[in-house]
Amino acid sequence: MRRRGFLAAGVAALVTGCVGDTPPGTAPTPAPTAPPAATGPADWRALERGLAGRLIRPGDEAYEEARRLYIPRFDRIRPAGIAYCAGPEDVRECIAFARRRRLPLAVRCGGHGYAGWSTGTGLVIDVSAMDDVRTEDGRAVVGAGLRLIDLQERLAEDGAAVPTGTCPTVGIAGLALGGGLGVTARRYGLTCDALEAVQVVTADGRILECDARREPDLFWACRGGGGGNFGVATSFVFRTYPAEEVFTCTLGWPWRHAARVIAAWQSWAPNAPDELWSSLRLATEPSAAEPTLELTGVSFDDPGPQLERLAAAVRADPSRRVVRRRPYLTAMREMGGCSGEDCRRRGTLPGTRPDGRYPRTEYTAKSHVALRPLPVPAIETLVGAFTEGNRVTGRSVLLDALGGAVGRVRPEDTAFPHRRGLFTVQYIADTGDRRWLRRLHAAMEPHVGGAAYVNYADPELRDWRRAYYGANYARLAGVKRAYDPERLFSFPQSIG
């Protein structure tokens, strides 16, 4: 997970984890229907017989593994059944079963959602077993259940790539449906910008092929409207790009330059050439006297001249500077903080590997999308949040550059509205320290508030409709009414 893992401290620094207090609204809510009908073992056996994939129930050997999401604080949730659907027909079967039995339904891919809304107490539809990849004529047809690392590796075999996020175990479905920000976004756009078609099973059991001509509104909503809202995506068609060699770079400065680096970075990074993406990370460093201040970048060209421009604007040379040329896949793994089997989660079920070693973490975050540069008081707030609390483990802020290709799409062209954003700001507490997060988020709100990225779901966000979707919300609500009028797909921040 580049957002943290890329950072030299490596994955070890991310593994810190303790259970935080649970924010309001994290428990998935059932669809607003009548109370569940009694569902006995015979009903579940009937469902199992109707599936080509595997159904796992409490008491089954694989249940403990099957019910876990990426974030351990949701381990307390115990679904009545988890269906590893083999294809869209299985999904249709599960939807019909949940409707008939009036069971809460959750849809799951990589299980990385921040709020735990891809599990629940009823039936979980898991798409991980749908993991085929086929490339042809500059396109990839991709099963909706792939983890990002599997997608990257399979495409790289054909010299191809799709813009993705960086955490290797995130699922392509959750990522693409909410947008998809990553290290190639300034050059190639968001994951959802590369999406040309999607197959969706809707609440009424139809298997729909959606693209710019067929079901265009649903297709539009699937490009940034957020997972779990409109139906179950079962496959995607992406436009691919060549998996070119890239440069990766890491720069560090002494903490005393923090304010100047943030000020210079925020003018430089969103306006750099499309080829260059970068992220600035501020983090506590309890083992050292001062916090860490580090830039990570990926560039399709030699970034040297651009990095010099930044250093000149900061008026201080970095104390650490590493620039390396890398094959594409090596760079993606590096950004994910891993190199091989350590890029995967351990397990025996779809989406995992028996020798996987990627750690789960207590990822707790809040965020903003900055639509204008941070004013001086906001920069002082950020710097102060670390200077005062450097002895506390697991606090960080990530500023990830937008602009470039992301900004050349109009806000209304896809459901992802933040096209004019300069960068995202993520406040992260790997220890689940919500108090620090709340304080910092609230202190930044007057300077940078108003917009947030749906894939960084925040159950505590009050005005989430406006923050996630801006002016696109009304059209999204219309799509919801058209495709899921009874709100079968429902969670605390679902549309409609």
Ligand SMILES: Cc1cc2nc3c(=O)[nH]c(=O)nc-3n(C[C@H](O)[C@H](O)[C@H](O)COP(=O)(O)OP(=O)(O)OC[C@H]3O[C@@H](n4cnc5c(N)ncnc54)[C@H](O)[C@@H]3O)c2cc1C
């Ligand atoms: C460590 C970490 C690193 C991250 N890095 C990035 C990053 O670099 N860039 C970025 O943009 N985001 C990043 N994210 C955020 C990530 O994109 C979202 O959490 C995303 O929703 C996760 O998708 P998932 O499939 O793994 O999760 P899930 O929890 O399985 O799903 C997330 C949501 O999508 C729904 N959903 C899942 N599958 C389907 C489907 N087939 N059809 C319809 N709805 C579905 C779920 O119901 C849920 O509401 C990161 C998250 C974490 C925890």
